[in-house]
Each structure stands twice: as C-alpha cells, then as structure tokens.
Amino acid sequence: MKKKKYLAFFMILIVLFAFMPAIEISGTAEMRARLADAQRRHNQARYQVRETENLLSGIRSDIDDLMEVMQVYDQRLIDAQADLDEIELVLLETEISMIDAYEELIQARIDRDGQDVLFRERLRAMHEQGPAGYLSVLFQATSFSDFLVQLEHVRSISQFDQEVLTNMQEAEERVSNTIDELNRLNIMFEDMYEQQQAAIVALNDAQDAHWAFLASLEESEEGAALLLAVMEATERSLQEELGVIHREIRQFEDAERARRAAEEQRRRQAEAEERNRQAQAQANANIDPNFRGQFVWPLPARSHISSYFGSRTHPIRRTTEHHTGIDIPAPAGSRINAAADGVVRLAGWHGGFGITVIIDHGNGYSTLYAHNSRNRVQVGQTVRQGDHIADVGTTGVSTGNHLHFEIRRNGVAVDPLPFFGRTRSG
Numbered sequence: 108m109k110k111k112k113y114l115a116f117f118m119i120l121i122v123l124f125a126f127m128p129a130i131e132i133s134g135t136a137e138m139r140a141r142l143a144d145a146q147r148r149h150n151q152a153r154y155q156v157r158e159t160e161n162l163l164s165g166i167r168s169d170i171d172d173l174m175e176v177m178q179v180y181d182q183r184l185i186d187a188q189a190d191l192d193e194i195e196l197v198l199l200e201t202e203i204s205m206i207d208a209y210e211e212l213i214q215a216r217i218d219r220d221g222q223d224v225l226f227r228e229r230l231r232a233m234h235e236q237g238p239a240g241y242l243s244v245l246f247q248a249t250s251f252s253d254f255l256v257q258l259e260h261v262r263s264i265s266q267f268d269q270e271v272l273t274n275m276q277e278a279e280e281r282v283s284n285t286i287d288e289l290n291r292l293n294i295m296f297e298d299m300y301e302q303q304q305a306a307i308v309a310l311n312d313a314q315d316a317h318w319a320f321l322a323s324l325e326e327s328e329e330g331a332a333l334l335l336a337v338m339e340a341t342e343r344s345l346q347e348e349l350g351v352i353h354r355e356i357r358q359f360e361d362a363e364r365a366r367r368a369a370e371e372q373r374r375r376q377a378e379a380e381e382r383n384r385q386a387q388a389q390a391n392a393n394i395d396p397n398f399r400g401q402f403v404w405p406l407p408a409r410s411h412i413s414s415y416f417g418s419r420t421h422p423i424r425r426t427t428e429h430h431t432g433i434d435i436p437a438p439a440g441s442r443i444n445a446a447a448d449g450v451v452r453l454a455g456w457h458g459g460f461g462i463t464v465i466i467d468h469g470n471g472y473s474t475l476y477a478h479n480s481r482n483r484v485q486v487g488q489t490v491r492q493g494d495h496i497a498d499v500g501t502t503g504v505s506t507g508n509h510l511h512f513e514i515r516r517n518g519v520a521v522d523p524l525p526f527f528g529r530t531r532s533g
Contacts, residue, residue: 135359142352149345156338163331170324177317184310191303198296205289212282219275376418376428402446402526403492405476406499406510409437413509415531416522431520432475432513439480439508441499445490446474446514454482460511461503464496473518477511478502 404410414434449468457463460477464484467473480500490496501508514523524530 135356135363138352138356138359142349142356145345145348145352149342149349152338152342152345156335156342159331159335159338163328163335166324166328166331170321170328173317173321173324177314177321180310180314180317184307184314187303187307187310191300191307194296194300194303198293198300201289201293201296205286205293208282208286208289212279212286215275215279215282219279223275402474402514402523403444404527405444405446405474405512406435406437406441407444408441409435411436416520416524432477432511433523434509434511436507436509437499439499439501441508441510442495443476443479443497443499443510445492445494445496446512447472447492449473449490451484451486451488451490451496454484454486454488457503459504461505462497462500463503466490466496471517473515475511475513475515477513478505478509480508 412433413436414430416430416433418429443464445466447466447468449466451464452467452473453463453465455462457465457477460475462477462479462482464476464479464482465473466476476497478500479497479502481498482496483498484490484494484496499508499510512523513520514526515521
C-alpha cells in the first residue's frame with residue numbers, strides 16, 4: 108500500500124514539472140512577468156524539493172523502523188529455535204528415561220515373579236509339612252534359648268518373604284507410575300514441539316513479508332532519491348534563470364538610467380548652450396565699439412586653432428559641452444603674450460585649466476590663458492600688451508601642449524575671433 112502511495116506521489120510531481128509554462132521576453136513588462144513566473148516556478152520547485160526530502164526522510168525512517176522490527180524478529184527466531192532445540196532435547200531425554208523405566212519395570216516384574224514363585228513354593232512346602240515341619244525345626248533346638256531362637260528365625264523368614272513380596276509389588280507400582288508420568292510429559296512436550304514449530308513457521312513467514320516490504324521501501328527510496336536529485340537540479344536551474352533575469356533587468360534599468368541621464372545631460376547642455384548663446388549675444392551686443400580690435404594674438408608663434416568657441420565634444424570626457432574659448436596648439440615652452448594692457452587677477456592653478464593667468468583689462472573685459480607649463484607674472488602685476496606672461500604647457504585636463512585662450516565680458520566668455528578679425532574659415 109505504501110509503495111503505491113509513493114509511486115503515485117512521484118507521478119504527481121513529474122506531471123507538475125511537465126506542464127510548467129515559459130514566457131518570452133520582449134521588454135520591461137515582459138521581463139517583470141518572466142521574473143514573476145520564474146520566481147513562482149522556483150518557489151514551486153523549492154516546495155517540491157522540501158516535499159521530496161520529507162518523503163525520502165519518511166521512507167528512510169520507515170526503513171529504519173522496519174530494520175528494528177526485523178532485528179526483533181531475528182532475535183525471536185533465534186530464541187524460538189533455541190527453545191525448540193531445548194524441547195527436542197527434553198523429548199529425547201524423556202524417551203531415554205521411558206526406555207530405562209520400561210527396562211526397570213521389566214526387571215521389577217521379573218524379580219517380583221521370581222520372588223512370588225519362591226514365596227509360593229515356600230508356602231506350599233510349609234503347607235505340606237504342616238505344623239510338624241515347624242515343630243521339627245523347633246524340636247531340633249538343644250536348649251530353651253535355642254528353641255526361642257529357632258522360633259524367632261521361623262517367624263523372621265515368613266515375615267521377610269512377605270515384606271520382600273510387598274516391596275517388589277510397590278516397586279512395580281512406582282515404575283508403572285513413573286512410566287505413566289513420562290508418557291504424560293512426552294505428550295505434553297510433543298505438543299509444545301509442534302506449537303514451537305508452528306511459531307517458527309509463522310515467524311519465518313512474517314520475516315519474509317518484512318523482507319518483501321523492505322525491498323519495496325528500498326525501491327521507493329531509490330526512486331525518491333532520484334526524484335530529489337532531479338528536483339534539486341531543477342531548482343538550481345531556476346535559480347540560475349532568476350539570476351539571468353535579474354541581471355537582464357539590472358542591465359536594462361542601467362541602460363534606461365544611462366539613457367535618461369544622457370537625455371538629461373543633453374537637455375542641460377542645450378539649456379546651458381542656450382544660456383551661453385543668449386549671454387554671448389548680450390555680451391556681443393554690449394561690446395564697446397571703441398574696444399573692438401584692441402587685442403593682439405596671444406601666441407605669436409602659432410595661429411592654427413584646433414578647437415573653436417562653442418559646442419563641441421570634449422576630447423577626454425567625450426561629452427558634448429560648450430567650449431568657452433579657443434585652443435591653439437604649440438610646442439611646450441612657447442611664449443604666451445598678454446593680449447592687451449591690464450592687471451593680473453589670477454596667476455596659479457585653476458582647477459581643470461591647470462596653471463592659469465587671468466588679466467583684467469577694464470571696461471568689463473578680461474582674458475584667460477590656461478594649461479601653462481609656467482607663469483611669468485604674479486597677481487596684482489600690471490602688464491602691457493605683448494608682455495611675456497606664461498609658457499605653453501599641458502597642465503590640468505589636457506590632451507597635449509596648447510594654449511586655451513578666452514575673452515570674457517562681465518564674466519561671460521565670448522567668441523574671441525571677432526576681436527582679431529577672424530572667422531572659423533579664416
């Protein structure tokens with residue numbers, strides 16, 4: 108009955124796994140649905156693993172209990188066989204005692220019969236002789252005391268014969284009673300022997316049934332262990348599937364965050380560019396006509412521009428941003444001149460600009476010279492247009508030796524080219 112129950116349980120579990128659905132992935136909602144489905148199937152697999160473990164544990168517990176019962180039956184068989192051997196030995200001893208008793212009875216009857224013959228002959232002789240016989244014996248006495256002795260002797264012989272015959276009869280009765288008792292015991296032990304044999308047969312039958320049930324339990328245990336291995340492998344597979352889905356969701360969410368961040372960055376960049384455009388337009392609109400064209404090129408040795416004012420892709424960060432000046436590549440140590448008269452407001456390290464010089468020219472104008480290898484002026488120093496104020500370098504956030512040059516109007520960077528009468532094409 109238990110074996111059928113275990114096999115039915117195995118079939119139910121296998122059917123449950125055979126009809127597990129699969130969900131395709133095509134986007135965030137589908138990924139979430141797939142994750143929920145995988146989690147459901149994983150939880151189901153974990154539940155089935157626990158149920159199979161409980162089933163296997165129950166089978167093994169039944170096997171342990173059955174083994175204990177079989178050990179008890181083994182001991183009972185050993186004890187029953189020992190009792191049977193003892194009964195068999197007692198029967199043998201009883202049979203031997205009966206043989207001895209029969210021989211003793213035969214000998215007692217022989218002795219009794221012989222004594223009885225002797226006694227009868229003596230009685231017959233005494234009867235034939237009559238009183239004269241006793242008298243002749245008595246008259247043979249030589250004295251009165253001898254007479255008394257002879258008289259007592261006659262009496263003793265008669266009494267002895269009677270006692271001997273009586274004892275022999277009693278001995279025969281005792282032997283006969285012993286034989287009767289031995290027969291009774293023999294019947295009783297034979298009955299006990301048959302009962303013990305029947306008990307041993309019953310014990311052997313029960314033990315055979317136990318062995319058959321043990322074989323079915325071991326078969327069920329093997330099946331449950333195999334099923335547990337399948338369940339555990341399925342659970343591990345589903346766990347890995349959950350990990351894959353979680354990674355896919357994280358990657359998708361990371362990509363979405365990156366996309367939103369890029370969109371936000373582009374939006375902010377566009378807003379910043381628009382603000383810079385408006386500020387530049389405002390600054391250009393407010394440029395003092397008397398000041399236009401009073402700046403000289405800050406790097407006499409080089410005129411090539413590698414990066415213009417305005418929107419560009421940053422060479423290091425690779426992001427689109429507003430370039431607040433122009434980049435003029437030149438060998439390290441090339442001379443940098445002041446673009447106009449003014450007062451040095453900054454001469455030192457200035458964040459990503461590295462070693463920098465800022466000169467205030469009045470009327471809201473200032474110029475900035477960045478990424479220098481060395482500054483040749485100090486804060487507060489008055490300079491003249493064309494003075495040597497620094498040397499070209501690549502300090503700060505830079506990809507090579509060049510001068511980053513800015514012109515600012517009221518703190519807002521404006522395109523330097525119009526001040527030199529140049530355009531992007533020229």
